[in-house]
Amino acid sequence: MSATGEVENDLRRRVENGEFQPGTRLPRLADLMAEYGMKSRSAMDRALRALVAEGLLTIRQGSGIYVRQRHVVQRDFIAGLRMEYAQAIRDEVTEGGLFEAMTGTKTEVSTSYELIDADSRVAELLKIEAGTPLLMRTFRYTINGLTHQVSRSMMSTDLAQAAGLSSPSSERPGVGTIMQLRRAGRTPNRAQIMLETRMPSTVERDQLDVGRGTPIYEHWRVLSQDGEPLEVSTALVPGDRVAYVLNVDLTAAS
Structure with a gap:
């Protein structure tokens, strides 16, 4: 050697x-x-x-x-969705925020709003024409000063207006997208999740402070009501900072 x-x-x-x-x-x-x-x-x-x-x-x-500092967070997609949905139905705000409630990990969250035109993938998921104006909300989650996750939520400008989402100050800790949509009269009753892995771009590597050999998870979520897509979100998480868990009750469908 x-x-x-x-x-x-x-x-x-x-x-x-x-x-x-x-x-x-x-x-x-x-x-x-x-x-x-x-x-x-x-x-x-x-x-x-x-x-x-x-x-x-x-x-x-x-x-x-x-x-490098690493804080590995364990996340259960199914349990997290069920928690967010149940709290939206009860109109119950979670103290400390949904991420903390789902993972037991305290985070700092910064938010920004931007008007964008739907790209081809988002347009396909929302069943709209590419180029349709959308509100994109970006949420950056940091743990101990290190970016853990960057999430983006996209919905039509009309729906965002109905939900009262006009600026980052509209966001409230513990109030998730499902509750926001429900308060706008559009309660989602189905969620589709797609989990992908890939290598980050140079910009993403700098945003997330990941090494050149570290892949990232990119997970997409589509919230729908009776088959109509309402909102699409995507999140980027370094592969060495998260452990995804799925706990499924095999008797529930029997």
Whole structure:
């Protein structure tokens, strides 16, 4: 094995056994070279960049190389949907927010609104013409200062107006989309979920602070009422920060 490979393996071991804790900065490149007896700066750089590509390390421009922070959240899609729907029917607002109620994890959420034209995939899911004006709401979830998930919700501008969604200040903690639609007189009675995995784009990699070798989950949700799509949402989550669980009662359909 090359010297670069040996250094890469040893640094990986030190990260994994906790010698270098998540969020901490690694020693300077010159110090690491001295510690490992390496004379080639490029060889040490290759070892570090290999670990960045794996997602173990991250580069902060002007600051150094850090051990990536990861908070793995367990999510049950079915239980989460049922919770959101039940609370919407009861018009019950969840203290602390739906994400926290579903996962037991506290998050900070920032929201932005934008008017867009429906692209071909969203148009197909909403059964509308491509280019139809839509309201897109973007929700960025952060855990301990690190972006965990970026979600986007899209619906017609007329429906958004009926739901009272005029600006980010319209959002309320604990009030999800199902409740918002119900208050607009359009209670969804079916949800379709599609879960996909892929490699992130450069922009997405920067948004989510993921290494080059880390895939992301992209899950799509369509809320419908009696076969009519009302809202489409999509969420991007780094593959090393979430564990999806499905608990199904096999006797429910018998």
